[in-house]
Amino acid sequence: MESLTAKLVDLNARQIRPVRMTWQSGVIESIEPAADSDAATFILPGFVDSHIHIESSMLVPSQFARMAVRHGTVATVSDPHEIANVLGLEGVHFMIDDAAKVPFKFFFGAPSCVPATRFETAGAVLGSESIKALLDHQGIHYLAEMMNYPGVLGGDQEVVAKITAALDRGMLVDGHAPGLRGADAQKYFEAGISTDHECFTLE
Numbered sequence: 001m002e003s004l005t006a007k008l009v010d011l012n013a014r015q016i017r018p019v020r021m022t023w024q025s026g027v028i029e030s031i032e033p034a035a036d037s038d039a040a041t042f043i044l045p046g047f048v049d050s051h052i053h054i055e056s057s058m059l060v061p062s063q064f065a066r067m068a069v070r071h072g073t074v075a076t077v078s079d080p081h082e083i084a085n086v087l088g089l090e091g092v093h094f095m096i097d098d099a100a101k102v103p104f105k106f107f108f109g110a111p112s113c114v115p116a117t118r119f120e121t122a123g124a125v126l127g128s129e130s131i132k133a134l135l136d137h138q139g140i141h142y143l144a145e146m147m148n149y150p151g152v153l154g155g156d157q158e159v160v161a162k163i164t165a166a167l168d169r170g171m172l173v174d175g176h177a178p179g180l181r182g183a184d185a186q187k188y189f190e191a192g193i194s195t196d197h198e199c200f201t202l203e
Helices: 061-071 081-087 089-099 128-135 149-154 157-168 182-190
Strands: 002-010 015-024 027-033 047-052 073-078 105-110 140-146 172-175
Touching: 061 073, 061 089, 081 089, 089 105, 089 128, 105 128, 128 140, 128 157, 140 157, 149 157, 149 182, 157 172
Parallel strands: 047 073, 073 105, 105 140, 140 172
Antiparallel strands: 002 015, 015 027
């Protein structure tokens, strides 16, 4: 068992307070209040990047982790959409397998829109059956960004099947609907989509 007295940065309480932390084999056992307030070391929670395409870094997940952890990032919520556009299911499985080589936490989603539009030239197409297979994989945690918001609003059968497959498994559906407002935004979220990283106005 190892221990350290340090200043804990408590983001929820918005406080910095002295604590005694003990750990064993890399796992924290306890964090208890301490009297020593002169500790020079700070303990901070790691950052979680809540939306990223690892492929954009031009690194495989295991090498991306080496770079990201230096800056305090300990986990990502990752949509392997880009590699799926090129290699389909094989590319997604590669990302999951490579990520498993390191202790960094990768939470991959099933890419919902491959290709992004029917006008796009892509190396693969992931239909609802492929998405169902991915959602059953232990390395997949959610349905990744539903970029086809016209398909959601129009009740496209493939789009609905993908969303339903995720919801039936108790998984979240990530959104991507830039510019949607009013009734259209309401209808989009009523389809079962719970997030949208494309929000750009307060409303």
